[in-house]
Amino acid sequence: MNLRASRIKSRANWMRRRLLAMIVEAGQGHPGGDLSATDIIAALYFDILRFDSAEPAAPGRDRFVMSKGHCTGALYTALAGAGFFPEADLDTYLKPESRLNGHPNRTYLPGVETNTGPLGHGLPVAVGIAVAGQIDRADYRVFVLTGDGELQEGSMWEAAMFAGHRGLGQLTVIVDRNRLQQGAATEDTNALEPLADKWRAFGWDVAEVDGHDPAALLTAFDTACRPRSKPLCIIANTQKGHGVSFMENQAGWHHGVPNAEQYAQAIAELEAEMVA
């Protein structure tokens, strides 16, 4: 593994252990979707995105929009790791008056671009950010991470159609394609396939990638950063609960809290991964 990829791997491993600790401490959380998104978010925050955490509102910053806002374990560990706020704040997750709400809030947490939680909001906002950049001929890039179940929301396709129409080349959507939504598989609920064809039909370029392979993610994101005339959709094939054997591909871990024994096992598995 190259140096960039191995750095992402170790940051993602830290995020996984840290977010599980937060969930256990808080007594609730969304570990399934946190763990499927961790590698994607790690690659963005610890390699790809250009930002200054000391100046989180700098106009020229690259933007990351967390459309699947329920996965704050992954987002907050990345923001803390990237220096937007002290790592110790992670211990306040979900506690009374904490800045670390169950869903991200830009009015009191630096690094958050827009408040999400209701699915189907992040992409339209990201499209607006990209249109502003287009008008200003700014060179910042806009990345947005969506759930796959989230793509059942009509607002996502209204935004996708408009982004295609405007040729928003600085916009990249990453679909966390873990194939599960809250209660069941996406394909058993309201099927998304053929997903790549849908995005293409809406005027997007499409790439598919293993969403848990840091090197592959970095390659895809590097491509995303080159000049483009169309928006790009990266379908990241992932597993809900990735990295913790008993959570992997289990809809039941969409939300939930590991008990003491499960937590110990999860941490042991993640530690073993770093030694391996």
Next chain:
Amino acid sequence: MSAAAAPTGLFDCRDAYVRTVEQLAADDDRIVAVVNDSVGSSKLGKFRDRFPERLVNVGIAEQNMVGVGAGLANGGKIPFVSGASCFLSARALEQIKADCAYSHANVKLCGISSGVAYGELGATHHSIEDVAWLRAIDRLTVIVPADPWQTAEAIKAAAAHDGPVYIRISRMPVPELARTDATFRIGQAERLRAGTDIAIVANGTLVHHAVSAAQRLEADGISAQVINMATVSPIDTAMLAQAAATGAIVTAEEGLAHGGLGGAVAEYCATHSPVPMRMLGFPGFLPTGSTQWLMDRFGLNADGIFAAAHDLLKVKAR
């Protein structure tokens, strides 16, 4: 998030809701349920197993869910559209207005885990604006039941009612209220306690706190009447006239302090019989905190109602 099991003597009203919908469905094959990936959070797993064809899961798509509900009603069904009340009311507001209310579609909108049931998940997931928004819509019945019995009665009444109804289904543990007259009618409030010094008008999860507050006021020599105003729209004006006759009204609800039940009561009183009021509810977007922490922090409990009543009686005395 799944709620913890209710302590003994306390109930999650979703159980009464699904029990009743299942009974109705067994007797009437027009009854269908419509959900947005919310089978679990609506506790409709058993319904799905019993009536697989009559559970329509549109996926994560609330606008579509309500539109589909209106279409099902057009096709002769009686749809119980069932999703987290925050998304059902906010995301699908225009579908509720145009497809259900304005079109007079026979849709039953069940807002699950209303109020601040989602605690730490924050303002996006709190459904504290729903009553204010929805009572502004003409020809939409809005019901906020207080306990399991009333939830079941409201569901039965909604099924029998011709027209759109929004019913808030709370998962916050509440006791079964003591009542002498167990009849439920849409638009008819129930007086749980007589009293002459002040009236407490509450609904939903605040009703049992209102009863406790009235008991404590009695110990202070204050005669407080308690009204359970389950139907917010259309509101029971005859009952409000009697409440206003005490000369002081405290309202209490698990929702915004403005625009909801308190707002409805204030509108009536201001135009018919002005009385000093206190309106208890939440001020707006809330800080991070659990359901219980939020209720206590904003005085939505017996202590808060008790204190507001005392405070208001000072104004009344002037």
